[in-house]
Amino acid sequence: MLIRWIWCVRPVTRRYVTLPRRLLSTQAPLDADQLSRTTRNIGIIAHIDAGKTTTTERMLYYSGYTRRIGDVDEGSTVTDFLPAERARGITIQSAAITFHWPPTNQQAASTQVPTTFDIIPRSSISHNINLIDTPGHADFTFEVLRSLRVLDGAVCILDGVAGVEAQTEKVWTQAGLYHIPRIIFVNKLDRDGAAFSRTVKEIGARLHGWPAVCQIPWWQGGNGSFVGVGDAVYLQGLFWQGAADGSQLKAFSLADLEKSEPSFAAEIKKARVALVEILSEHDDKMVELFLDANEDHLAIPGTQIVQSLRRTVLQTPQSIIPVYAGASFRNIGVQPLLDAVVDLLPSPIERPSPEISLARRTSTLSELMANNTSTKSAAPVRKHQPSTPLNIPEIKNLMACALAFKVVNDPKRGILVYVRVYSGSISKGSLLYNTNLHVSERAPRLLKMYANDAVEVESITSGQIGVIPGLKHARTGDTLILYKGLSAKSQPPGGLDSLQLRPITVPPPVFFTSIEPQSLSEQRHVQESLAILLREDPSLHLSVDEESGQTHLAGMGDLHLEIARDRLLNDFKAKARIGKIEIGYRETISSKTAPYTHHLEKSIAGKLAKASITASVSPIEEESMMSSEEEEQEEGEVEQAEEETGPFTTTYKTDDGNRITISHPDLSRHDSSAHKLHIPPHLSLPSLLSSIHAGASASLARGPLNGFPIANTHVSINLDASVHLSPETSPAAMSMATRAAVSTCLKSSNDVAPAPLMEPVMRVTIFVHESSMGSVVQDISSARGGQVISLDSSDAAPSSSTPSDDALMHINAALIYTPPDPFAPMGSASAGLGPADSQRQIVARVPLKEMVGYLNHLRAITGGRGTFVMSVDGFEKMGSQREREVLDKMREFA
Numbered sequence: 001m002l003i004r005w006i007w008c009v010r011p012v013t014r015r016y017v018t019l020p021r022r023l024l025s026t027q028a029p030l031d032a033d034q035l036s037r038t039t040r041n042i043g044i045i046a047h048i049d050a051g052k053t054t055t056t057e058r059m060l061y062y063s064g065y066t067r068r069i070g071d072v073d074e075g076s077t078v079t080d081f082l083p084a085e086r087a088r089g090i091t092i093q094s095a096a097i098t099f100h101w102p103p104t105n106q107q108a109a110s111t112q113v114p115t116t117f118d119i120i121p122r123s124s125i126s127h128n129i130n131l132i133d134t135p136g137h138a139d140f141t142f143e144v145l146r147s148l149r150v151l152d153g154a155v156c157i158l159d160g161v162a163g164v165e166a167q168t169e170k171v172w173t174q175a176g177l178y179h180i181p182r183i184i185f186v187n188k189l190d191r192d193g194a195a196f197s198r199t200v201k202e203i204g205a206r207l208h209g210w211p212a213v214c215q216i217p218w219w220q221g222g223n224g225s226f227v228g229v230g231d232a233v234y235l236q237g238l239f240w241q242g243a244a245d246g247s248q249l250k251a252f253s254l255a256d257l258e259k260s261e262p263s264f265a266a267e268i269k270k271a272r273v274a275l276v277e278i279l280s281e282h283d284d285k286m287v288e289l290f291l292d293a294n295e296d297h298l299a300i301p302g303t304q305i306v307q308s309l310r311r312t313v314l315q316t317p318q319s320i321i322p323v324y325a326g327a328s329f330r331n332i333g334v335q336p337l338l339d340a341v342v343d344l345l346p347s348p349i350e351r352p353s354p355e356i357s358l359a360r361r362t363s364t365l366s367e368l369m370a371n372n373t374s375t376k377s378a379a380p381v382r383k384h385q386p387s388t389p390l391n392i393p394e395i396k397n398l399m400a401c402a403l404a405f406k407v408v409n410d411p412k413r414g415i416l417v418y419v420r421v422y423s424g425s426i427s428k429g430s431l432l433y434n435t436n437l438h439v440s441e442r443a444p445r446l447l448k449m450y451a452n453d454a455v456e457v458e459s460i461t462s463g464q465i466g467v468i469p470g471l472k473h474a475r476t477g478d479t480l481i482l483y484k485g486l487s488a489k490s491q492p493p494g495g496l497d498s499l500q501l502r503p504i505t506v507p508p509p510v511f512f513t514s515i516e517p518q519s520l521s522e523q524r525h526v527q528e529s530l531a532i533l534l535r536e537d538p539s540l541h542l543s544v545d546e547e548s549g550q551t552h553l554a555g556m557g558d559l560h561l562e563i564a565r566d567r568l569l570n571d572f573k574a575k576a577r578i579g580k581i582e583i584g585y586r587e588t589i590s591s592k593t594a595p596y597t598h599h600l601e602k603s604i605a606g607k608l609a610k611a612s613i614t615a616s617v618s619p620i621e622e623e624s625m626m627s628s629e630e631e632e633q634e635e636g637e638v639e640q641a642e643e644e645t646g647p648f649t650t651t652y653k654t655d656d657g658n659r660i661t662i663s664h665p666d667l668s669r670h671d672s673s674a675h676k677l678h679i680p681p682h683l684s685l686p687s688l689l690s691s692i693h694a695g696a697s698a699s700l701a702r703g704p705l706n707g708f709p710i711a712n713t714h715v716s717i718n719l720d721a722s723v724h725l726s727p728e729t730s731p732a733a734m735s736m737a738t739r740a741a742v743s744t745c746l747k748s749s750n751d752v753a754p755a756p757l758m759e760p761v762m763r764v765t766i767f768v769h770e771s772s773m774g775s776v777v778q779d780i781s782s783a784r785g786g787q788v789i790s791l792d793s794s795d796a797a798p799s800s801s802t803p804s805d806d807a808l809m810h811i812n813a814a815l816i817y818t819p820p821d822p823f824a825p826m827g828s829a830s831a832g833l834g835p836a837d838s839q840r841q842i843v844a845r846v847p848l849k850e851m852v853g854y855l856n857h858l859r860a861i862t863g864g865r866g867t868f869v870m871s872v873d874g875f876e877k878m879g880s881q882r883e884r885e886v887l888d889k890m891r892e893f894a
């Protein structure tokens with residue numbers, strides 16, 4: 001029996017660019033609710049090289065959006081479209097693409113969405129899939145996080161030879177924190193050494209869920225080449241044959257298989273029994289079905305198994321992980337995986353309402369829209385916040401709310417802002433208010449992206465992902481709202497101008513490079529190109545040394561900066577000299593200073609400007625330096641509080657462990673008449689606070705000793721409105737005065753007692769096989785000066801990327817069903833995690849300097865099998881010997 005993908009896929013793949021337009025028009029009868037029900041916003045997550053891009057290419061091909069299958073190794077894929085990505089064969093910027101699965105045809109187009117899926121599966125009607133391809137390299141973890149925010153579900157791709165790798169575990173855990181339902185595709189089962197069974201055991205042990213094996217690999221004759229999968233859901237064998245593009249596949253019933261491949265047929269039945277058993281433990285409905293079927297595991301209809309899988313996948317926390325098998329490079333397994341995406345992952349309306357923050361409180365968008373918000377205070381605890389629910393009558397005029405989750409400079413179309421709409425609808429020509437930048441801008445056009453093709457649309461409705469070209473300001477991460485009656489110059493009332501969707505924190509950068517235009521005439525182009533890079537990627541940081549005029553670009557890793565450099569020079573054609581990529585050390589202070597007042601009086605743009613401010617600095621001891629994970633809730637947060645007896649204070653925390661506390665008059669957003677008593681009419685407290693914050697941050701960005709950013713320092717600022725402000729005070733003057741005051745304090749602290757340099761220290765989690773563990777530990781603790789924190793076998797080890805181990809399920813690998821691994825090495829237990837295979841996890845703290853180029857070294861000492869992930873754990877003071885070495889090296893290159 002040839003199965004339905006064949007009639008669906010083959011005619012469609014012949015058409016190309018014109019097809020999507022036809023497909024879109026056939027979507028017209030669906031109203032916004034139906035469109036939402038038939039939408040899946042999914043991401044593909046995995047370790048580098050697991051095969052995300054290869055799989056995505058097949059998805060686009062089978063759904064009819066491309067005419068040929070792109071090849072990562074030839075650099076001809078659709079999703080890795082940046083030259084830098086194609087050159088390296090890796091995904092750097094995640095691309096968002098829309099396609100339909102199963103491919104739309106006239107029949108499907110007229111189909112209305114059924115109300116029940118007990119008889120036919122969801123995958124029998126065409127769905128709108130918005131797919132975000134995420135990068136696998138650790139340097140781009142921020143990119144992954146950023147895209148996770150807008151996903152409703154995820155496919156995790158594993159390399160069937162390497163199993164669960166370090167980065168997979170990390171991203172899996174992060175997706176779990178966002179409660180994103182996930183399914184797994186074990187890829188590369190055609191490769192020598194493929195071990196499906198071992199990989200499934202590792203899923204249980206390291207991803208902390210019960211694997212529900214929905215498919216088992218079909219190795220011809222039990223140990224021949226990989227030809228297809230055994231489907232435990234529908235009890236059939238799927239055999240890919242003939243045409244090289246994988247569109248020809250044949251379904252064999254159990255009865256057929258019992259004749260031709262009896263042991264394979266028997267294994268499919270075992271897999272079905274195990275599937276029903278594991279589902280029964282987590283889904284009461286499955287127990288009922290099992291009893292109704294006279295306790296015959298094989299008698300339960302496949303569609304009911306799918307429904308049960310779906311119910312368990314949507315449980316929070318997710319304890320069942322459906323597992324599929326394939327080899328995308330050989331075009332095996334991708335169509336059933338697409339069916340699973342539609343059948344098991346949720347539509348936008350099945351997802352919890354997104355978190356928001358508003359007027360420094362958190363809630364959810366639906367609660368806010370219901371105008372009945374019982375808010376909980378965001379960390380840290382703030383004094384003087386009303387505990388009554390936030391009731392904002394003005395919310396009734398909120399017409400749409402969207403998150404700009406990605407900004408891309410497309411060589412042909414200019415700046416494209418990818419948005420996910422969370423409520424309402426954005427129409428062509430809408431005036432959008434950016435609540436991060438406090439500016440309004442019009443969306444001149446709206447697009448849907450189909451691979452490299454864009455189709456104009458009239459609106460983007462709630463739950464959908466789309467693209468706005470031509471915005472001048474919006475950056476990755478900004479919240480955009482549409483407010484009834486708003487003009488280009490006004491702000492949404494009731495505090496809605498501060499509404500933020502799912503704010504995320506940018507981790508501290510640990511590498512930097514210097515950038516200098518080759519000539520004065522190039523300066524503008526270089527600056528504009530850098531500005532675009534920063535709009536695209538907020539994990540890049542820019543600082544300018546006022547004295548030397550040199551610009552520093554800082555980022556998360558050396559590859560991160562290398563790509564930024566490539567983009568600047570090759571894509572933007574900026575003519576600039578770019579220095580070596582170096583580690584971003586930090587300066588600090590060791591002594592407190594007395595308050596110092598700076599009086600600024602200077603002509604700015606031909607106008608006299610005056611401002612004064614008082615500042616002092618003091619060291620923050622190391623115990624308050626938090627790991628980036630702990631900081632996540634707090635960085636960049638603004639705290640407002642009233643001292644018992646003194647003035648009000650506003651505190652800003654920076655990602656280098658600094659705190660800026662501003663004491664200021666009792667003025668608040670809600671008390672605007674009081675402003676006028678203290679502040680000259682042309683100024684407002686928010687703009688003054690933001691200038692003071694900007695001035696202090698600029699000063700902290702370059703320390704007085706070696707020009708490194710300052711860390712672990714508390715800046716106390718006192719704004720006395722009656723003394724420091726005058727009719728000539730402008731926000732720019734206040735920023736300059738603050739910068740000068742703080743710089744003077746930092747310098748005088750260092751004159752009294754210079755503090756040692758600080759270096760980034762990483763929390764490194766290394767996965768190795770038992771046999772290499774000794775040499776890796778030895779290398780980390782002696783040659784690299786690291787400190788080993790724990791040594792555990794991976795099935796018992798707490799994950800480094802997990803905030804709370806208590807919340808994790810610990811799975812007994814012996815209870816997990818897996819089919820036999822015909823190619824497993826001799827001596828390994830059939831359980832797949834026998835002593836010879838046993839993975840060990842080493843967690844250590846190691847200076848970043850010692851981790852540069854570590855992957856190659858690790859591979860060399862582990863026979864290519866070791867992997868690791870790391871994240872910034874904090875900055876630590878260096879010993880004088882180590883500091884001298886670093887400074888000498890820097891001078892050598894200066």
Ligand SMILES: Nc1nc2c(ncn2[C@@H]2O[C@H](COP(=O)(O)OP(=O)(O)OP(=O)(O)O)[C@@H](O)[C@H]2O)c(=O)[nH]1
Pocket residue numbers: 046047048049050051052053054055072073089090091092134135136137187188189190191326327328329330
């Ligand atoms: N043998 C085999 N090779 C595969 C398979 N899938 C992918 N590959 C190869 O594995 C390599 C990595 O594949 P990609 O698709 O670029 O992996 P990725 O996960 O997108 O990698 P990043 O974008 O760098 O994160 C390429 O050389 C692919 O040809 C497969 O099923 N079998």
